[in-house]
Amino acid sequence: MSATAKVLRMGWRRLTSMRTALILLFLLAVAAVPGSLLPQRPLNPSNVSSYIKAHGWWGQFLNSVDMFDVFGSPWFAAIYLLLFISLVGCLIPRIRVHARALTRKPLPAPRNLSRLPESGRFETSDAPEDYAAAARETLGRRWRVAQRREDSGALTLSAEKGYSRETGNLLFHVALLASLILIAVGRLYFYEGSVIVRQGQGFCNAVVNYDTWKPGRFAAEGKVGPAPFCIEKLNKFTATYTRTGEPAQFAAAISYRDRIGAPLQHDTITVNHPLRLEGDRVYLTGHGFAPTVTIRMPDGQVVRQTAAFLPTDASTLYSEGVFKANGPDGAKQDIGISGFFAPTPRQTAPGIYTSVSAQVNNPVLGIFVYKGDLNENGLPQSIYSLDTSKMTKIGAANLRVGQTKSFPGGVKVTFDGWTPYANLQVSHDPAQTYLLFSALAMVLGLGASLGVRRRRVWLRIAPGADGAGSSPTVVEVGGLARSDSGNFTAEFAGLLTRLAAAGTPGAEQRTLHDTADDAFDESIDAIGARKD
Amino acid sequence: MAGINGSMAHLSDGLFTTAIAVYALAAVGFTAEYAFGRVGRTKAEKAAVALRKPSRELAAVGAPSTAGGVPPEAPGSADVPTSDVSDAAARKRGLAERIGRWALVITLLGALVHVGSIAVRAIAVDAVPWSNMYEFASVAGLVGVVAFVAVMWKLPQLRHLGGFVLLPVILVMFLAGTVLYSRAQPLVPALRSYWLAIHVTLVSIAEGALMTSAVLTALYLVKQRHDRLVTKPGYQPGALANLAERLPAAATLDKAAYRVVAFSFPLYTVAIICGAIWAEAAWGRYWGWDPKETWAFIVWVIYAGYLHARATAGWKGRVPAWINLAGFGAITFNFLVVNIVVSGLHSYAGLS
Numbered sequence: 022m023s024a025t026a027k028v029l030r031m032g033w034r035r036l037t038s039m040r041t042a043l044i045l046l047f048l049l050a051v052a053a054v055p056g057s058l059l060p061q062r063p064l065n066p067s068n069v070s071s072y073i074k075a076h077g078w079w080g081q082f083l084n085s086v087d088m089f090d091v092f093g094s095p096w097f098a099a100i101y102l103l104l105f106i107s108l109v110g111c112l113i114p115r116i117r118v119h120a121r122a123l124t125r126k127p128l129p130a131p132r133n134l135s136r137l138p139e140s141g142r143f144e145t146s147d148a149p150e151d152y153a154a155a156a157r158e159t160l161g162r163r164w165r166v167a168q169r170r171e172d173s174g175a176l177t178l179s180a181e182k183g184y185s186r187e188t189g190n191l192l193f194h195v196a197l198l199a200s201l202i203l204i205a206v207g208r209l210y211f212y213e214g215s216v217i218v219r220q221g222q223g224f225c226n227a228v229v230n231y232d233t234w235k236p237g238r239f240a241a242e243g244k245v246g247p248a249p250f251c252i253e254k255l256n257k258f259t260a261t262y263t264r265t266g267e268p269a270q271f272a273a274a275i276s277y278r279d280r281i282g283a284p285l286q287h288d289t290i291t292v293n294h295p296l297r298l299e300g301d302r303v304y305l306t307g308h309g310f311a312p313t314v315t316i317r318m319p320d321g322q323v324v325r326q327t328a329a330f331l332p333t334d335a336s337t338l339y340s341e342g343v344f345k346a347n348g349p350d351g352a353k354q355d356i357g358i359s360g361f362f363a364p365t366p367r368q369t370a371p372g373i374y375t376s377v378s379a380q381v382n383n384p385v386l387g388i389f390v391y392k393g394d395l396n397e398n399g400l401p402q403s404i405y406s407l408d409t410s411k412m413t414k415i416g417a418a419n420l421r422v423g424q425t426k427s428f429p430g431g432v433k434v435t436f437d438g439w440t441p442y443a444n445l446q447v448s449h450d451p452a453q454t455y456l457l458f459s460a461l462a463m464v465l466g467l468g469a470s471l472g473v474r475r476r477r478v479w480l481r482i483a484p485g486a487d488g489a490g491s492s493p494t495v496v497e498v499g500g501l502a503r504s505d506s507g508n509f510t511a512e513f514a515g516l517l518t519r520l521a522a523a524g525t526p527g528a529e530q531r532t533l534h535d536t537a538d539d540a541f542d543e544s545i546d547a548i549g550a551r552k553d
Numbered sequence: 554m555a556g557i558n559g560s561m562a563h564l565s566d567g568l569f570t571t572a573i574a575v576y577a578l579a580a581v582g583f584t585a586e587y588a589f590g591r592v593g594r595t596k597a598e599k600a601a602v603a604l605r606k607p608s609r610e611l612a613a614v615g616a617p618s619t620a621g622g623v624p625p626e627a628p629g630s631a632d633v634p635t636s637d638v639s640d641a642a643a644r645k646r647g648l649a650e651r652i653g654r655w656a657l658v659i660t661l662l663g664a665l666v667h668v669g670s671i672a673v674r675a676i677a678v679d680a681v682p683w684s685n686m687y688e689f690a691s692v693a694g695l696v697g698v699v700a701f702v703a704v705m706w707k708l709p710q711l712r713h714l715g716g717f718v719l720l721p722v723i724l725v726m727f728l729a730g731t732v733l734y735s736r737a738q739p740l741v742p743a744l745r746s747y748w749l750a751i752h753v754t755l756v757s758i759a760e761g762a763l764m765t766s767a768v769l770t771a772l773y774l775v776k777q778r779h780d781r782l783v784t785k786p787g788y789q790p791g792a793l794a795n796l797a798e799r800l801p802a803a804a805t806l807d808k809a810a811y812r813v814v815a816f817s818f819p820l821y822t823v824a825i826i827c828g829a830i831w832a833e834a835a836w837g838r839y840w841g842w843d844p845k846e847t848w849a850f851i852v853w854v855i856y857a858g859y860l861h862a863r864a865t866a867g868w869k870g871r872v873p874a875w876i877n878l879a880g881f882g883a884i885t886f887n888f889l890v891v892n893i894v895v896s897g898l899h900s901y902a903g904l905s
């Protein structure tokens with residue numbers, strides 16, 4: 022073998038050793054810590070920027086080593102990739118060994134049964150062959166038994182049970198492997214889009230329709246065709262509250278088609294019950310209000326507008342937003358309104374309102390009205406903010422529903438009312454159903470792996486000293502627990518009793534049971550060594 | 554939707570305080586048994602195990618090699634004075650064991666009151682009562698007690714260690730009742746999910762049991778260190794020698810700690826899966842590396858490491874023990890620091 026091959030082999034052996042797996046597991050745990058303590062870009066990008074700003078060179082340094090995107094970083098990927106390879110490398114031989122063990126007879130009896138952690142002896146007046154048959158019957162079907170004859174003439178029974186422990190353990194690890202693969206596949210094909218839908222409106226599943234769009238790698242490359250469904254209409258959004266004003270339930274009643282041209286269907290999306298379509302799920306992740314105003318422009322034209330306002334306080338839904346109405350081109354006669362909406366208003370100072378509840382109860386729309394140039398020269402602008410750099414403020418007002426306020430230059434604004442809107446989120450992850458099954462397989466395997474008791478018992482049935490049948494048959498029993506669960510000493514005592522009772526009692530009616538003290542590990546090693 | 558039943562919530566709080574008091578009383582009892590009970594229990598323990606399943610044919614029990622001349626002690630049986638101890642000492646021991654048995658009864662009583670407190674709270678909020686830290690800590694404390702009683706059921710020689718388990722339980726409950734307390738409140742819509750109920754129930758069961766495992770592991774480390782030191786020449790009994798001498802064999806403690814983990818780890822795994830199922834239904838993704846999720850992952854990986862370390866030849870003993878304690882450290886961190894400090898930075902976004 023060449024030197025390189027030797028090094029490679031050794032490296033492989035190291036990587037697939039239990040010790041390496043342990044170190045990698047430990048590294049994985051440690052690597053996850055900063056991901057929980059530092060702000061993470063995928064969760065909260067604005068916190069990350071402010072953290073970097075606040076911490077100078079330290080923030081820069083952390084940023085350069087991916088500390089703000091730990092779970093997407095190359096070094097986190099490196100650890101789990103190594104663990105993955107280690108897992109594969111350790112599983113393949115174990116599956117082979119276990120498959121062989123399943124088809125093979127249990128190991129021959131060790132020479133000295135009394136040196137096993139549990140051992141005992143008794144006598145019977147049965148002939149060895151008769152007793153062996155009786156003992157096999159007593160052991161029953163849960164033990165796999167092999168009978169052998171030794172050179173000395175003694176019969177031995179090797180009995181083993183609990184094979185499903187290793188089967189379960191392998192199932193667990195294989196399912197773990199499958200889960201890791203499914204998670205990765207899911208991340209590649211994943212996409213998530215969110216959109217604000219006012220009551221009475223709808224949307225179709227297309228990237229351009231989303232307010233925000235988070236694609237996985239393949240989705241970003243356009244390899245994932247969005248499912249062609251349409252939420253035709255948000256028929257009604259309902260928020261219910263408890264007597265004390267705590268939110269109790271949110272529900273969005275919708276009509277949808279799961280394909281273009283498919284028949285119209287109806288459903289209600291609530292907080293924990295998304296609409297599940299083939300491949301995609303539609304969630305209700307939030308709600309808010311869209312006030313409607315009628316604006317009389319300086320040139321006499323009348324414009325009616327509804328705009329979704331964004332909550333600045335999640336518990337009271339005090340929200341902010343803007344209206345924009347264009348006048349004739351270049352006339353600097355545009356009207357811009359920035360405003361707030363207080364569902365249940367409370368005046369805190371003259372003219373200043375907050376909201377005390379998310380329930381709508383005689384709401385107030387506060388407006389600041391600007392006239393001039395909206396500065397919309399072709400550039401895309403946020404529909405939630407107003408550029409007032411080329412505008413002048415012409416007044417402010419707090420309006421209740423139905424109220425109108427006049428401003429200089431013939432401008433009038435009427436607060437007509439409001440409609441609720443729902444934040445809907447469309448999520449796509451084709452692997453997640455399979456992942457659920459794989460996770461269940463993990464649990465199943467784990468249960469067997471940690472619950473099943475793996476036991477080995479040997480019997481050596483020696484004919485009496487003179488061989489003439491006048492002196493009794495001596496039965497030696499030795500036992501070994503190959504897993505820590507259960508109380509093997511007590512189990513063995515019970516088994517010994519049953520085995521002794523299986524034969525016709527011998528002259529000496531004593532059953533000896535011996536528990537060795539620290540023999541456990543050594544005998545495991547001794548037995549293990551015999552395997553090869 | 555139901556509101557909150559004030560008088561029921563009040564009753565629940567009263568029962569909670571009562572449970573703490575009853576546990577404290579039981580802890581005193583266990584400590585008394587621990588302090589005045591039999592030393593040398595450990596040596597007799599193996600023989601006791603062998604005797605526990607007496608049977609017709611088992612006419613003679615081979616004396617374990619290390620048990621020497623110590624007569625086997627059958628747990629639960631009346632105290633048999635040994636020849637080398639004075640009668641007075643024996644009487645004292647007998648009394649101690651009686652106290653220990655009573656302490657166990659009192660513990661069970663406390664657990665009943667505790668169950669009552671949680672049940673009444675459930676009625677008051679008309680939901681499973683573990684939606685906030687106070688309620689969660691209460692349930693985890695109860696499970697810690699139940700897990701210890703279960704361990705004692707299997708290994709009665711550990712009974713006098715009850716104080717060591719009740720002490721952290723009392724501490725957790727005291728913290729829950731003071732610092733972490735929150736009024737009974739109905740759940741926000743996102744939390745109204747039976748997946749969440751199963752999830753939190755399983756987490757609190759697993760974590761309560763893992764607390765018991767951590768206590769047993771800490772005691773194991775004390776005992777193990779003591780065993781190593783005594784064999785050294787020039788051995789001087791240190792501060793913990795007194796404690797160590799009264800502990801069961803190191804292997805017994807280690808095994809008990811392992812079995813609790815073997816029980817809890819699959820539960821914890823199922824708990825995380827249920828949490829992921831709920832997260833998928835509520836937030837649109839089954840996993841999002843939120844701090845809470847991240848720490849659940851860390852805890853899970855650490856205990857997987859514990860199971861591996863225990864299965865690695867040559868690493869048996871102290872290495873897994875420290876990993877076990879690290880795992881419980883991570884649980885504590887997840888419960889206290891992540892809930893109170895970290896969540897403030899970036900908590901779940903959504904409907905509330």
Ligand code: HEM
Binds near residue numbers: 857
């Ligand atoms: C992805 C990380 C891994 C996790 C979460 C994991 C988890 C577990 C768990 C929970 C057990 C406990 C079952 C028991 O005690 O019987 C276990 C056992 C085992 N694992 Fe892993 N494992 C991982 C990777 C590996 C790797 C890479 C190897 C191979 C080097 C490995 C080899 C083993 C072996 C041999 C056992 C059996 C121990 C025994 O007989 O008790 N595992 N694993």
